[in-house]
Amino acid sequence: MSDSKRQADDGRAAALLRAAESAAPADAALLRAAAEELLALRRYQSRSEQQMAELFETITAYAALDYERRIAIHEHNDDITNAMAIGLNMMGEELSHTMRALVTARDEALAASRAKSAFLANISHELRTPLNAIIGYAELIREDLVESEQVGPILDLDRLMIASRHLLNLIQDVLDIARIEAGRLEVRPESVDLRELLGDLAATMGPSVAATGNVLRVDIDLRQPLLHTDPLRLQQVLLNVLGNANKFTLGGLISLSAREAIVDGRPIVAIAIADTGIGIPADQLEAVFNAFTQVDNTATRRFGGTGLGLTISRRLCEMLGGSITVESQLQRGSTFTIRLPADPA
Amino acid sequence: MDQPPREIVTRTERIWLQDDVVRCVVLPTTSHTLADARENDDAVTSLAGGRRLPMLLDTRASRGLDRDARLYYVRPEAARQLAALAMLIDSQIGRILGNFFMTVNKPPFPLRLFTSEADAILWLKGQIT
Numbered sequence: 001m002s003d004s005k006r007q008a009d010d011g012r013a014a015a016l017l018r019a020a021e022s023a024a025p026a027d028a029a030l031l032r033a034a035a036e037e038l039l040a041l042r043r044y045q046s047r048s049e050q051q052m053a054e055l056f057e058t059i060t061a062y063a064a065l066d067y068e069r070r071i072a073i074h075e076h077n078d079d080i081t082n083a084m085a086i087g088l089n090m091m092g093e094e095l096s097h098t099m100r101a102l103v104t105a106r107d108e109a110l111a112a113s114r115a116k117s118a119f120l121a122n123i124s125h126e127l128r129t130p131l132n133a134i135i136g137y138a139e140l141i142r143e144d145l146v147e148s149e150q151v152g153p154i155l156d157l158d159r160l161m162i163a164s165r166h167l168l169n170l171i172q173d174v175l176d177i178a179r180i181e182a183g184r185l186e187v188r189p190e191s192v193d194l195r196e197l198l199g200d201l202a203a204t205m206g207p208s209v210a211a212t213g214n215v216l217r218v219d220i221d222l223r224q225p226l227l228h229t230d231p232l233r234l235q236q237v238l239l240n241v242l243g244n245a246n247k248f249t250l251g252g253l254i255s256l257s258a259r260e261a262i263v264d265g266r267p268i269v270a271i272a273i274a275d276t277g278i279g280i281p282a283d284q285l286e287a288v289f290n291a292f293t294q295v296d297n298t299a300t301r302r303f304g305g306t307g308l309g310l311t312i313s314r315r316l317c318e319m320l321g322g323s324i325t326v327e328s329q330l331q332r333g334s335t336f337t338i339r340l341p342a343d344p345a
Numbered sequence: 346m347d348q349p350p351r352e353i354v355t356r357t358e359r360i361w362l363q364d365d366v367v368r369c370v371v372l373p374t375t376s377h378t379l380a381d382a383r384e385n386d387d388a389v390t391s392l393a394g395g396r397r398l399p400m401l402l403d404t405r406a407s408r409g410l411d412r413d414a415r416l417y418y419v420r421p422e423a424a425r426q427l428a429a430l431a432m433l434i435d436s437q438i439g440r441i442l443g444n445f446f447m448t449v450n451k452p453p454f455p456l457r458l459f460t461s462e463a464d465a466i467l468w469l470k471g472q473i474t
Contacts, residue, residue: 073375073408083437086409090445093412 006042013038047074051081058088067096116182120175127171135164166306173308177291180315187230187319194269195225198258201235205242213251214275220258227269229340233316237324240309241273241336249277249333260342267342268322274335280328288326289314353388357381362392366469367400367427377410382417389426399429399469401462404443405436415450424453429472431465434458 013035020031054071061069070092071085138161145154179185202218209216245254255274260267280288291311310324317324321341328334352361357377359370367389371377389400430452434443443458455472459465 075373079437082408083441086407086438087441087445089409090412090415090441090449094449097412 009038009042013042047076048078048081051077051085055081055084055088058092062088062092062095065099067092067099113182117184120178120182120184124171124175127175128168131164131168131171135161135168138164170306170308173306173312176312177308177315180312180319185319187233187316189228189230189320192227192229192231192234193225194222194227194258194271195220197231197235198238198256198271201238201242202256204239205246208243209246209254212246212249214246214249215253217253217255218257219255222258222260222269224260224342227340227342229320233320234340237313237316237338238271238273240313241324241338244309245273245275245277245334245336249275252276252333263339268339269342271338271340272335273338274333276333279330279332280326280334281330282328285326285328289324351392353392355381355384355388358385358388360385360388360392362398364470365398365473366466367393367398368403369400370403371405371407373406373408375408377407377414379411379413379417382410382414386417386423386426393426397426397428399431399472400427401431401433401465401469403433404439405433407438407442409442415445419446419450419452421453427452427454429455429457429469431469432456432458433460433462433465435460 016031016035016038020028020035023031051071051074058069058071061067070089073082073085077085138157142154142157142161145151145157176185198218198220202216205216242254242256253276255272257274258269258271261270262268289310291308314324317338317340322339324336324338326334326336352359354360357372357374358381359372361368369385369389374381432439432443432446434440440458446452446456447458457465457468459468
């Protein structure tokens, strides 16, 4: 109620009481009763306003996530006002309880996340350090054996080093998968000269390709060679796929090509790695991207590998905003195609 | 054998048995806590003599009850004591409490809201098994 209205009501009540003083007794009683009623109504309105103010302040507190505020129930308030107060108090209790449960759950999730990060960091170091030591010392021992012309143990040592390197690769792949699943593997996009990157890749693969009697052909047709992507992660994917192509092809041809295209109205770069190797059965074309799945699961496992390379490659392609797919024919070869967005950075 | 008491008045409620229906009127206390809920529960058990009976609850004078008390009244074990609950809601306070028990703290026994005591008693009589 405004001050002016309050004053006006006071004025009217005063006028009624003054009029009662000079009125006939019967009229005076009516005038005094009217004045009392006016003043009682003013007091009721004032109390209601005060209670409404408390209700509004409580609603505002709840909107500000302060759910501990409670409203006092006054006997002299009407039923509906008290009902609103009781309802708000109960709502505040429920919200307070729910908020505490959410905070607890959030804190537990944060603690678990920190524990997971610490585990990944520690386990990476703890696993790789002794393995690197094993591989390093094995190489030193091998050098000594070669120098002293002790041929016998060299074969055993070579097997030891192959197994150690395989274990190291497996650990690295498992940790990569764990980091990707935990959302802790970051991609750092930058401007990359794709022609240069693919050329360097071909040079890196040169010796191992020659060792398997294969030929590597590079065919890059890009009007715009610059791509906004993470060069390290892209290299990781391409080395994995090229490594597979070289592993599953003997005395054959491996092609590395790059083309621009438009897909769904958006520019992309398609990098294809094709081989003339053993191929993949049609019913396993998707399965090869599953963790620990290889085409050849026989006991001989002559092709080696961790079974995680293509899983990681697919996840990395997705993190780079792209995709990887495969087409293949048994005994004719396979083509893996990595598609990446070529939108301007 | 002693007859069970006919009426019990706790800190927060007046409870009596009438025609095999537990009648409960909530008193206008400023608080209604878990301890009060346990006291009222014991009173109902005593009046009912171990039987599972329906209840007519009048909350028109209530000033609200704590969350712990609400949860106690609707705990699963309460279904062993109460066959059904009819709440009188011919008041704003009764209406808001009734809505809370229908939607937020749902009881493990049948609950219906009534504006007429006669209709409530008729429904409760039908719940006696």
